[in-house]
Amino acid sequence: MKSLTMVLFKIGLVLFLVLGVAVVLIQAAGLIAGSSALVSGVVSALGRAMTVSAGVTGLLGFLMSYLYHWKAGED
Secondary structure (H helix, E strand, C coil): CHHHHHHHHHHHHHHHHHHHHHHHHHHHHHHHHCHHHHHHHHHHHHHHHHHHHHHHHHHHHHHHHHHCCCCCCCC
């Protein structure tokens, strides 16, 4: 169970970080090009997947704190 949650956590972490970077870069390109459709459209296209993957990854991190018996203040 521990190794499965760690693998899923790492996949989710990479997924939402890559999606977040993609959203920011595409929005920056939209700003440079002066395309408001590109700036808002990328959020419509990738925003839900980014938010869901971030939420699931956060919940997995919370679950892992119980599986690994982490305590507050530990590194």
